[in-house]
Structures are given as structure tokens and as C-alpha cells.
Amino acid sequence: MLEFSAQATTDCLGTLGWLPVGRSVASVAIAGAGNMNLVERVTLDDGSTLILKRAHGWVEKYPHIPAPIERAGVEAAFYRAVADTAAGKAMPKHLNFDENAAANLFEDLGEGRDGMTAYTGQQINDDVLDAIADWMRTLHNLPTTSDSLLANPAMRALNAIHIFDYPLDPDNGFDLDAITPGLRGAADALKQDGIFVAAVKGVGQRYLGNETGVLLHGDLYPGSWLTTEAGIFVIDPEFCWIGPREWDVGVLIAHLRLSGQPKESKERLIKRYGAILDHKLLHQIVGIEIMRRLIGVAQLPLTIGLEEKAMLLAEARALVLGTAE
Ligand SMILES: Nc1ncnc2c1ncn2[C@@H]1O[C@H](COP(=O)(O)OP(=O)(O)OP(=O)(O)O)[C@@H](O)[C@H]1O
Ligand SMILES: [Mg+2]
Numbered sequence: 001m002l003e004f005s006a007q008a009t010t011d012c013l014g015t016l017g018w019l020p021v022g023r024s025v026a027s028v029a030i031a032g033a034g035n036m037n038l039v040e041r042v043t044l045d046d047g048s049t050l051i052l053k054r055a056h057g058w059v060e061k062y063p064h065i066p067a068p069i070e071r072a073g074v075e076a077a078f079y080r081a082v083a084d085t086a087a088g089k090a091m092p093k094h095l096n097f098d099e100n101a102a103a104n105l106f107e108d109l110g111e112g113r114d115g116m117t118a119y120t121g122q123q124i125n126d127d128v129l130d131a132i133a134d135w136m137r138t139l140h141n142l143p144t145t146s147d148s149l150l151a152n153p154a155m156r157a158l159n160a161i162h163i164f165d166y167p168l169d170p171d172n173g174f175d176l177d178a179i180t181p182g183l184r185g186a187a188d189a190l191k192q193d194g195i196f197v198a199a200v201k202g203v204g205q206r207y208l209g210n211e212t213g214v215l216l217h218g219d220l221y222p223g224s225w226l227t228t229e230a231g232i233f234v235i236d237p238e239f240c241w242i243g244p245r246e247w248d249v250g251v252l253i254a255h256l257r258l259s260g261q262p263k264e265s266k267e268r269l270i271k272r273y274g275a276i277l278d279h280k281l282l283h284q285i286v287g288i289e290i291m292r293r294l295i296g297v298a299q300l301p302l303t304i305g306l307e308e309k310a311m312l313l314a315e316a317r318a319l320v321l322g323t324a325e
Helices: 004-016 071-082 115-120 126-140 153-168 183-191 194-208 246-258 263-273 279-295 306-321
Strands: 025-030 038-044 049-054 062-066 094-098 103-107 214-216 225-228 231-234 241-243
Touching (some): 049 071, 071 103, 071 153, 126 214, 126 225, 126 246, 153 183, 183 194, 183 279, 246 279
Antiparallel strands (some): 025 038, 214 241
16 A cells, blocks of 8 residues: 555556556655655656656745746756757656646656765766766757747746845845854845945846846756766756856856865866856856855755855855956
8 A cells, every 4th residue: 555645646647647557656755855846756566766746836845935836847848958969868868747737757867866965075076077067068059949938037036036135135034143153244244245235136137137048957056967877967957047158157166166176176167168158247156156055045065164154255255246366
């Protein structure tokens, strides 16, 4: 007998016609450490597995926070856009999408393989870095898309709050001292820095605008890739959008810094990626991502203390204002 929630998952797969013929569900488990969606690993009676990712109109882990349910369709559109390209080959096979159920079905790439160990001292090795740089280049070089879903305004609006607004809101009430004693003071200094705040808001306006650009993953950090024997695979493009290539490159560089990777890894990434970059914008994006990951709600499993966080915040400020060496 399956437990209640596993039965509900089985019913969902059955209703959608996604159970392979003659197969039944043996067990269901949460696939990994996600927040936004209900992502389950479904094991069938022959031992094979599938990943079922379902969106609700809220953040799965924080049901009181609304989130656009269209994100499931956006994710499906992204997989459609990269199907039959080298970028698509370095993502799990997208097996099915159903709009009414806001559900996507994927090939299972195996357990416990995401890049989050980078924050707890593991180096991101050159093979991984090169694979991600190659993936980005291929993605960003795809011909312009005509699928308007990929502009993803609803998810951008949600993300913009967490990147550009909330972290710098003096009244956000977020208890930073509970994360790292003293962090609140460092954050308050930034919040009161009008020139810094204005520069961040300026990039935020650009993020919400409708410039022409390339198809971006939108959230390319170590939680968005899985390492398997068959290579590196990118997942979770629900924050994709059309914008400047510096976005993906900058977010990734910020996470190289936040996870304490050696300096050369940034140079390696930029060189391998190869395209010409607007370095002013790139630095601003790096600085903003560092800032929002340190003092916003989307915290990382960092092991560094106040001194290092304060140093990183100063660096973030210099990057945003263009005063970094
Ligand atoms: N195709 C897959 N194969 C193996 N594991 C997967 C696959 N897709 C997702 N996972 C696992 O499930 C976790 C959550 O998946 P995903 O990142 O797509 O969900 P999410 O709800 O969008 O997460 P987040 O809140 O971080 O945005 C991943 O970190 C990974 O561990
Ligand atoms: Mg996600």
C-alpha cells in the first residue's frame, strides 16, 4: 500500500497518462533540496525512476508566499527552445508537460549530485567550470526565440523583489543577526548608502525592462547543475528570460566568489565562455548577487563568519559602483 501522498502522486501520473504502460508506482520521495516547487522522484515497480516537478500558485516551502503558477509552462518552453541543441543535450530529457496540472516530467539524473557542496569547501573543478561555460555559450548563441513565454515577466517580477528590493528595505524585519551576529549592522550601512541603493535600483529597472538580448537561464548557480558519470547537466530554468548575457555570467561569478573558489576560476570561466562582455554591467550584476545572497532571504549554506561577509559586502558595493580595482 502506498502512503497517502504517494497515492496522490500516482493518481496524478495516471490521470495525465504519464505512467509507462504496464508499470505501477513503488514509492515516491522528495527529489532534492528545492524550495519553489514540489519535485518528486517516483520509483516504478521495475526499479526505474522519473522526476515529477509540479508548481502551485505559491512557494512550496513557504505556502504563504504566492508564486506564479505559469512557471511550469515557462520551464517547459525553455526545454522546447533548447531541444535538439547542444544546450538541450546537457539538460535532463524533458519527457512531458501538462498545463492544467502545472507539471513537468523529466528523466532522473540520479540522487545527491547538485553543486551545493561548493559552499562547504569543495572546489568547483575545471571540468565543471568548462562544461558550464560551454553550456552558457551555446545557450546564449541560440537564434532569437519567438516564444513570448520565455520573456517570463511574472517570475522576473517575483525575483526582482528578492534581488533588488527586499534585501535593501530598511523595514524588512529580516533577522540577519540570527544568521551571523553583527550582520545586521553591516547590512544597515549599505541600506543607508543612497548612491549604492540607487545603482542597484537602476539595474533592477533594466532587469524588469524588455531589452532585446539572448535567452538566459536566469538562475545559474551551483544548485542548478548536477554532476553525473555522463557529465554536467543543467536544471531548473524557471527564472529564464531574454536579456543581457552578462546576467548569467555575472550570477555565476558571484557564486564562485561566495563559495570561495580560487581567483583563477573567474578568469577561466570568462575566457572559456569567449563572448565580449560589458564589464561595467557584469560587475554590477556580480555585486548585486553577492549582496542579495548575504543579506536577502535566499540564503546559501555558507560557513564564513562576519568578517568575511562584511568584506564581501564591501566588495559588492565597489563592484556595483565601479570603484573595484
Ligand atoms: N532531472 C533530475 N534528476 C535528478 N535530480 C533532480 C532532477 N531535477 C531535479 N532534481 C533534484 O531536485 C532538486 C529540486 O529540483 P529543482 O531545482 O528543479 O526544483 P525547484 O523547486 O525549482 O528548486 P529551487 O527552489 O531551488 O528553485 C534539485 O536540486 C535536484 O536535487
Ligand atoms: Mg527552481
